[in-house]
Each structure stands twice: as C-alpha cells, then as structure tokens.
Amino acid sequence: SSIPRPSAVAKVTGLAEFGADAAVRMPENTLHLALAQAKVSHALIKGIDTSEAEKMPGVFKVLTHKDVKGKNRITGLITFPTNKGDGWERPILNDEKIFQYGDALAIVCADSEANARAAAEKVKFDLELLPEYMSAPEAMAPDAIEIHPGTPNVYYDQLEEKGADTAPFFSDSGNVVVEGSYYTQRQPHLPIEPDVGYGYINEQGQVVIHSKSVAIHLHALMIAPGLGLEFPKDLVLVQNTTGGTFGYKFSPTMEALVGVAVMATGRPCHLRYNYEQQQNYTGKRSPFWTTMRYAADRQGKILAMETDWTVDHGPYSEFGDLLTLRGAQYIGAGYGIANIRGKGRTVATNHCWGAAFRGYGAPESEFPSEVLMDELAEKLGMDPFELRALNCYKEGDTNPSGQIPEVMSLPEMFDKMRPYYEESKKRVKERSTAEIKRGVGVALGVYGAGLDGPDTSEAWVELNDDGSVTLGNSWEDHGQ
Template identity: 60%
Template sequence: MKRLTLNINGVDRALIVDPQKKLSDVLRENLLLTGCKVCCDTGQCGTCTVLIDNKPIKACMVPVEKYTAGQKIVTIEGIGTADNLHPLQVAWMAHGGAQCGVCTPGFLMSAKALLDKNQSPTREEVRTWFNRNRNACRCTGYQPLVNAVMDAAAVLRGEKKKEDLLERAPQNGSIMGSRYHRPSAVAKVTGTWDFGADVTMHMPPDTLHLALVQAQVSHANIRGIDTSEAEKMPGVVKVVTWKDVKGRNAITGLITFPTNKGDGWDRPILNKDKVFQFGDAIAIVCADTVEHARAAADKVKVDLEVLPAYMDGWAAQDPEALEIHPGVPNAYYEQGVIKGEETAPLMAKADAVVEVETYCSRQPHLHIEPDCGCAYFDDQGVLTIQSKSIGLHLHHAMIAPGLGIAPDKLLLIQNPTGGTFGYKFSPTIEALLGVACMATERPVSLVYTQFQNITYTGKRSPADVKVKLGADKNGKLMAMETDWWLDHGPYSEFGDLVTSRQGQFTGAGYDIKNIRGHGRTICTNHAWGSAFRAFGSPQAFLASETAMDMLAEKLGMDPLDLRYLNIYREGATTPTGQKPDVLCLEQLLDMIRPKWEEAKKRKAAYAEPGKAYGIGLSIGMYGCGLDGPDSSEAAIELTPTGVTAYNAWQDHGQGSDLSTQTFVHETLRPLGLIPEQIKLVMNRTDLPNSGPAGGSRSNVFVGQAIRVSCEMLLNAMRKPDGSYRSYEEMVAEHIPLRYDGKWVAHDCTECDPVTGQGNPFPVYMYEVFLPEVVVDLETGKTTVVKFTTAVDVGTIINRATVDGQIYGGLAQGVGLALTEDFDDLQKHTNLLDCGLPYPRDIPDNMEILYLETPRSEGPYGAAGVGEAPLT
C-alpha cells in the first residue's frame, strides 16, 4: 500500500491504495466517482476517459502509481452539475446524445479536452479526435454527438446561448414530435445515472462476488467436476454446481410452435452432463472479493471428454454429425411458405430468372456495457434479481422453474441499462445470480469482463438463404422460391421464431403473388442465437434485395425502376398473405429518386485511380409485435402534484422514459400538466406487464396501453359540464385514483408452420436505403461516404429520439455489412477485433427523409422505429 494525494476536480484527496491499482478503480471504489465507467478494461471503448492536465486519458489503462504529484485529474463530476451544466452537457441533452448513456461521460470528457484547446473545430476534426481517442458509441451512429460538439463550441465562442439549445415544453402545449429531452438526460450527462456495475457498489458489506467456471471448448461430455481445491482458497464461501440448483436447472424457451422437435428445456443454468458451447457455465465461485473469486475459479478442475464441435450449419447438418442434444435432430424446426400458385410452371414461363445464395454473418451485439447484475432476498423473503433484462415478465417465466422458486417469491428489476440491441431478450445472467443467491443465502453480484460479455452472450443467428426470382419481360415479378437454414447455436429459445422471420421478410415489400419456400433451424456448437435489432430480417433482405439487383441487371432495368414497378399497391399482400397496414413505399421511392439520380451522377464522374464508386438501393420493412396475439399493460394514478405512470417498458437506450412521459402528457393535455408533473415508476415484475422491449413493439403496444389508462382517468375526472375534477374532488367523491389500461392486437394471428400464412403484426415500418461507397480495388477496403434513407414510421413521437434510432441503426448496418463478426473464438474476443465501428467508420453525411403516414393501430398514429434502419 502507498499513501498518495490526488488532485481530483480541484480538491486534494489523500488515499492509501495499492500503487498498481488502476486509476479507474481508485476513482470508482475509493472515491465513488462512478461517472467514470469501466466497460472494456483495455482502452477500446473510451467510457473511462478522464482528463489529466487537460489531456484525455483512459483511466482503465493507468496504474495510480503513474500519477505525478501536481497533476490535476478532472472527471465528469467536475465539469458541471445538474444546476450548472457545461455547454457540452446541455448540447448532449438537446441532440439526444445520451441514448443508453454509458458512453456519455467518456465522450464528454474527450470533447471537453478538444474544445479547451480548439473552440472552432471542423466536423471532421471532431470525428478524428473521437476516433483517435477510441471513443466508441453503439447507440447514436455518431452524427448527433458531432452535432452536439459543434453547438457547444458555438456557445463557448459566444455565438449561441446555452439556454437556447434545449427545446422547452410549451405552456399547455404538446411535446409530441418535438425534440424535448429525456427525463434521464441530466443524470446521464452528469455521470450520476447508476448502471448495473455502479449498482453493485451500493450492495451491503456481506455481498458475495461471483466468478464463473466456464468451458474452454465448444462440445464435450462432462465426466467430473472437482471443486475441492477451489473451496480452500482465500475468501471462498461456496462453489456452486448443478447439485446446488433446487429446480430443473434449465431455462425454458417457452416453445409455442407445435412442430418444434425439441421441448425448449435444452439450456442448462449450470451444465451437468455436457458442454454445448464455448463459455458454458459449469460452476460459480462465491467469495468475499472479485479477485478471490476469480483466483478460486481457476482452481476448479473439470474432466471433459471432448467431442466433435459443429461450428456452422453445414457441419451440423452432415449425415455423420452427432445429435448435439441426444434425441433431438440438429435440424429441429421447419418452416414452409405456400402462397398462390405452384411456382415451378411460372418459373418455366418467366422471361428472366435469377438465383442467389447469401450468407449473413453471426453479428455480435457489441453492447459496450458488459452484462451485470445482483441478487438478494428482500425483507419479505422475495428473491430479487436486478439485471439488464429487457423482458422482465418473460424472463420471470423462463427462469423460475429452473431455479425452483415459487413465482410469487421471485421479483425481477431492470437496472439502468447500457444498450442491449436485443441480446437481453434472452435471460443471460439472471439465473446464475438466482442460483448463487439461493445456494448461499447471501446477496451476490456479478459483472462480466468484456471477454465474457462477447463470448458468453447471444448473437445474431447466421443464415444461408437461397432465392430464385422470376419476372416477365417488363420486370413484373411472377414467382419466388426460397430455401434457407438458420444457425441458432445450441439453445433453441426463439430459434423457431427467427426462422419463421425468413418466410415473413424474404421478398417483403413486393407484390409477389406466388411463393414456395422452406427453411430449417439448425442446432450447432457456436454461440447461441438471441434476438438482435431487426430480428431475422437482415438475413432475409440480404438475399431478396440482392436478387432484385441481379434481376434488374438481367432485364437491363434501373434498380429503382424495377422496385417501383413491384412494390406494394392496392390489392398487394405480404409474403404471409397479410394486407399491408399502409401503402407508403411508392411515396418513399419518389422521395429517394432525386437522391438516386444525384448519386448516379457522382458515380459516373468518379475517376480516382485504383478505386471505384458504388451506389446501392434497397427497401426494408419490419413488423411491430411478437407475432400473433400480443398485448401490453400500463397504469396511471392521479396524485396531489400530478400523476404517476406505471409500466414495465424496459429501456435499453431507446428512450422509454421520454416516450412514456410524452404519451401521458399528450393524452392528459386537458388537465394542463407540464412534463415535470409526470412521475415515472417503471420496470419491475410487480408493475403492469408491458411485455418485452423488443420487436419495435413497445411504442405501439405500451403506447396504446398508456393512452387507454390515461383516457380512463380522464373519463373518471370529467364532470357533467365537461370540466375536470381536482385531486381533492376525486378523493372527496370516493372516485378511484388509479386506472389500469390494456391494449391487445386482436386481429393478429401466428403464421402457419406449413404455409407461412397469417397476420403476424398490427403495424409495420418501411424504409428505403441509399448508401454510397468508395472501394479500394486492390485491398477491397470499403468506405461509406454518404447514406440517404427515406423512412416511414408513422407519427413521430420525439424527433431527436427517432433521428437517433435511425442513425444508430444505419451504423449497425454498416458494421454488419463490412466489419462485424463473431466467428473465430481465438480472434473475435474484444470490441476492436469483432469489428465495432468507430466514428471514422461511419459516414457523417447521413440524411433522413421522413414520411409520416399515421397508423390506425398505432398510438396517435405511431409505429415503432428501432428495427427499421437495420432491415
């Protein structure tokens, strides 16, 4: 130990610390300055950025002994407070720069260092600065962040006023469609928003810290587990194995497809007999410190009989391949599509036929905040698990039987959450926390390393898709044939659902009256498949949109003209036979056409040696919902000072706090409330079941439930003369103050597993994409230089939020197309090597063209938005 005096935010702080301890750990653990976030611990994400003598430094990379006396350290807590924000913090709020917010403190500190030495940077200088300092954001697509820096610079130059950056709520006016900031924005830009790793630091002193014993191979039989040496290690309280699990020791996939050959109980909490994938948890060490737990985990001995590992769908379908789950074939679910006439005769008559086979990679979510959580028994004896769950009620049902606990004795709570982009639609850490807490009867906490985060969470399921398209000489589509398989890893949860998505979205957007298709879900030993933004649709559109380009080339048609000829118009139906909710694609293509013509001119004029200019055009669409009947619940309560809104609209960066506030404010406008009078109580399983926050369903379903509950309150408050009762009058007349609303998509049906026909979603989103790229013809390196998109997501509830979702989704699409993969278990183990795009990898020139076609089934005409830009 060493006594050091560090000057932190202008104050000398005397500390006694291990000199090898990282500065980030000293700031967080010794000084509780948790605005310094630690997410990668390798300097690749920038969330821990602080200033040392006005230079941006990654605190996770600096041992505290490197600190030199007299140096001044500034953290996010030192640049502004809630009552006196720095112009950068205000600009971040104004531009929606803090979506999930986990990267926000690091970006703000980095930006402050730039503006302290250059108050007039160009946009490219800002982007280069962030790129050089490895500031990464997975949510925003970077453009809003650059916009914020430019506005803050203008304030510092005296050209703008800080107070004018934020859009104010009009007196008794609507905030719908505005750029009003999120209720969580101030906490996020000041570093006081406590994410999961911060929450674990507030746990009681007797909390046990967990470390996992994980498989280092992808497929094996477990012959024995020896914990004896680990149990003798310092600080160890217990080593938990499958023997300590009181329930079924499995997470149920809640299989609802009757043709699924599995039962959904194939994912162990702690593996007993077999290893199914790299990283499977075999034991949990519970100790007094993280360091002691990890040291002991290394001493657990697992005797394995290594088996052949089937790391892709081709290998797992080999006739000689073992059944990964004995008794269940590796191809365990099949989905058909039968629409219209037989396609073979039509293909024979077609004037032009093209065939394409595409493979969409195993895209990692690359959420910057690692998976994390804690568990404890509350004062009522209820097992309480706090995590990043975006499906609290869903996960409650999936893990309770496996834990062996009565449902009423299990409570799940969502922590403030760094982006998940869908991986947390699956339970990950929850059951592990529950098992350890139940086995030790002590509070427990677990924070994954970034290595664990990448290797032991779900991924987008890769898909091999074959498409055959036939058209007449004019380009009118006559028929489509499809054949696909989808690699869903070893665990079946939601595998049948994502396989059915291929039938729903391959060829979607076009009036194709005759379709025959067949697909399979394949069990492999690679990472398990989980939900990812636009669940299943990139795999589908990659194939059918590529086929459309090939068909245009074969017919000698402009790719836009071919699409324009075949898009949905009156009388058209989707691949599932459903009538489109709105007909907007013609208008979207009309909006994009001038941009397309300009892009063609740029392509024709480009003449740089060794390089080529490319332009692309595609359409995409996605449904809002979970397939078939779906519903959400919400509640509203009148209080002496305003109202309290209750729901479980889980937030992972998309802004459910602001959306809830906006829907409540809009519906209750007759009461004259201001946004600050709306209190939010959200995201626990003892609140109304709003359903999981995935599939772009929440804005539609929860929004409608909020509207219904608020209308019920208004009806109760309304007097015969049309005015409204006060809180005091409601109490005096014994009229209930709380109203629970529910909204159900009654007319939706699941898609038939044989024909693929059905009405799965009440509302759809539509988007047209126009990227422009420069390709180095020698190396193949591709740079996206401009991206234009025309989008219709119905009524826009908040403009800054929708902008951010579009920019962020496009950025993830660029990553999927060019850099992102999780394939090589030796290489793809950190953010950089998995291909996370940094600011210079994403074009600053991104233009969004909005069309707002109100949806009859959407709240105030709104659809969802998050999935649309990644289709």
C-alpha cells in the same frame, strides 16, 4: 404535450447509475461471483472437482448443479407445436453435457471479484470430448450425432406457400430467372457495459434479481422453474438502467446464475462479466444460409420466388423457431410477389446460442433478396431503382404472408426519392476516375411485415393512502 425523458439529463451528463455503478453500493457481506466455464464446445461431463478452488483465499462456497434447488433448466417457452424440442435443453449450471464454449459449470462465491476469479481457474473438469459442430451444415451432416439426445439437430421446419405453384414460372423460357446463395454471419451486439447483475433476499423472503433484462416478466417465467421458485410469489426481477443492448438481453444471460447463488448462500451476490465473457456467454445474431431465385417477365415484374433458408441458432432453442419464421416473413418483403414457395429450418450447433438482434431476422432475410434484386436488374439491363419501384407494394399486392399492407407508402417514397437518386448518379459519374470508381446503391427494407399483431403497452397507477400516486411500467430502455 412533449415531456423530456426523465432519465435524459442523467444520461447525457454521465450521472446515470448503471448496473456496475449500483453494485458498488451493495452491503458489506455481499459475495462476488465468478464462473468456471467450459473451454471446449461439446463434451460429456464426467466429473467436476471444486476441492482446490474451495481452499483459495476469500472463497465462501463453490456451487455446481447439485446446489440448484429447481429443475436446473432455463425454458425457451416453446410455442410452436411443430418444434421437435421441448424448450428445456439449456442448463443453468451444466450437469451432463457441455453444449458450447463458455457454458457455466460452477459458480465461485468469494469476498471479492478478484478472489472469485482466481478460484474459478482452479475448478477442474473431467470431460469426454464430443464432435464440435460449429456451423449448421456440419450439424446437418448425415453422420452428425444429436447435440441434445432425443431431439434432432434440425428441430424446426418452416414452410411457406403463397399463390400458384411456382415451378411453371421458372420453366417458362419467356421469363428471366436469377438465382443466388447467400450467407449472413454471426454477429455480436457489443454494448459498452458487459453483463452485470446482483441479487438478494428481501424482507418478504423473495429472491430479488437486478440485471439488464429488457423482459423482466418473460425472464421470470423462463428461470423460475429452474430455480425452484414460483413467480410472482417467490421471485422479483428488476431492470437496471440498461443503455443499448440491441436485443441480446431479450434472453436471460446471468439472471438464473445470480438466483442460484443467492438461494444457495443466503447472502447478497454480485456477478459481472468481463468482455471476454460478454463475447462467449451472451447470445448472438444467428447466421442464415439462404438460397433463392426470382422469375420475372421481360419488363421486370417478379412473377414468382422460391427460397430455402437455414438458421444456425447455436445449442439453445429459445426463439429459434420464431427467428426461422422471419425468413418466411421477410425474404422478398417489400415486393408484390404473387407466387412464393419456400422452406426454412432451425439447426442446433455448438456455436454460441442465438439471441434477438436489431431487426430480428429482417437483415438476414432481406440481404439475400435485395442482392438478388440487383442481380435481376443487371440481367434485365434495368436500373435497380426502377426495378424496385416497379415491384414495390401497390394496391392489390400482399406481403409474403398474404397480408394486405395497411398503407401503400412505397410508390410515393420512390417517386420522392427518384430526383435525389438521379442527381446522385450524375454526381458520382462526374467524380469517378480511372483509379477510383464511385457508384450509387439502393435497397428496400421492410420491418414489422405482419404476423405479430398490434403493438401494445401497459402501465398501472395506484392511489396511495397518503394521497400520492405510484405509477409503474416496464420502461424498456435498451436502445430499440
């Protein structure tokens, strides 16, 4: 049966209650939080002076790392054994170093958001400035210091090897070779609602945190040790109505900060980022630097591919190795390329940390390989549509990780598209003038290209004593 989404009417009529709406109904004794944030991107912290902020109107308490009851770190849950870091490099409240602009050094708890923000401006920092590495090439320079002492700035390497050695294909004068270098930029998610969250201690003595988290169980595991709590015994996370987050809320952004304040004050607490904070203190799509080349025969069949990609993931490692692995999965994805050699790496920098974003690694990887396909078509004097149709997955092909695609849908798709493509070429040629040139572009995109396993979902159902039924799941409403 087809059933309307339960929240649909509320959303399209503007009645849905999002986080900022729900915060209005917080109890009268709620404390409103504001962050005292770093205005530099890399520095040693010599001291934090909260004395002037504590005297400001309406201030109840000013918190620093000394008020955090756990290990004061958000774990990136490193799962790749070759990762040179341990995943514990991200502070909840920075204690020793500033790693990026916007890092939170103190939390002001006050009777209103306006009073909290005014007091946050009065927190003073004694800093020793360090070199700021705002791109992966800068952080990879021979004289660059380690952003996280003891862990190299290049902290994860990803190798790719499929089929035969690729070198002979590029040295064969009978083959056509194209090469290019490409950059995809850091990108903000720009949701309508900035980050907002609130928390309290419930009747069972548990810390309860409401936010736009789209991974409440994952985030609980990431923040509980830093707060000094055991999950699920001591900690409850609740997902507010979320809207589009487009991936950035796969990272905890404020949950641990709210938890620290609730635990340190014993009172309900509310934290709302303004849009400047949304930009400087939530994760972004990570830039990729990619160099690659194809070797093809004179008919256009790609025989080999070589790739090298570098991921600027900012200062915090969470999921950076997984994102780098995406380069191996998606560069050249969609095409039956028998022989591949590649190497990628994750680099720590002092720019805003990297988070998930729609397509997660595929746009960064398929942009270079698709642009290079057009360059190969130009060098061959071949239609870029037909070059793609020739090379797309067919029986006997495997994807870059060596997996056989479960369905061979691309040849049929190209056959169905061909008449529309030819008609479009004719139409734009007729409409082009000496002043305005029109053209038709084509690209092949593949996502879910292997490795991650089957898609799964879970729900629980409980029969209550009164005969009613309670159903629970993680509703995952985040524009994906």
